[in-house]
Amino acid sequence: MTKPLVTILDDEPEIRRMLAEALQEAGYRTASFARATEFEASLKTSSPDVCLVDLGLPDKDGLALVHRLALESGASIIIISGRAQVQDRITGLELGADDYIIKPFDPSEVVARVRARMRSTKPVGRVSETAHFSGWIAQFDSYVLRDKDGVETPFSHAEGEVLRMFLNSPKRLISRAQMQENLGGAAGESFDRAMDVRISRLRTKLREDPKNPQLIKTIYGAGYIFLGDVTWD
Structure with missing residues (x-):
């Protein structure tokens, strides 16, 4: 290796x-x-x-x-x-x-x-690099989101880590502590701010209404939950 x-x-x-x-x-x-x-x-x-x-x-x-x-x-x-x-x-x-x-x-x-x-x-328990959800395709080998019309939007490695975490655990609450454990990095203001920024950017790329997102929901005081149905190739 x-x-x-x-x-x-x-x-x-x-x-x-x-x-x-x-x-x-x-x-x-x-x-x-x-x-x-x-x-x-x-x-x-x-x-x-x-x-x-x-x-x-x-x-x-x-x-x-x-x-x-x-x-x-x-x-x-x-x-x-x-x-x-x-x-x-x-x-x-x-x-x-x-x-x-x-x-x-x-x-x-x-x-x-x-x-x-x-x-x-490192992938945990999954080798698939393509996920389908709510009319979107996420390709983690090329860092691209593709909508139902085939329009591509690139996402960063850091954004991809957060997106994969959500897609691996749909319809389950993910707390800040779980995010820190899954993604690494020191807990604290800088980590929380980085997560907020990445989630905000993912929402923008998924064309979510920032005032009423339908896929990545904020549960105030608890964490986040991804509401889409997900399948992996």
């Missing part, structure tokens, strides 16, 4: 070396890049499982890159940044990152976060 690939994008050589050594020792393959252009070029020939992305890049805006990765890549995205403000973390998560680690950090913490992301993306 091929080892999972983790890419490291950071302009500090010591950080790249430290992370690569820790991840390789933990059983991962790594590829390291100092510039966003080199990293983006590599995506044409490789498909990383997890991308570690520093926001302070010399050639491109780190947040813009994170947003593009979230829309176009199937990888989990973990931001590594010296920006410690809560708003910076929220912005990163809103743009599609799955986790946010503040510098300075212990390499073992990064390895643990990578393991958590890998666990959350």
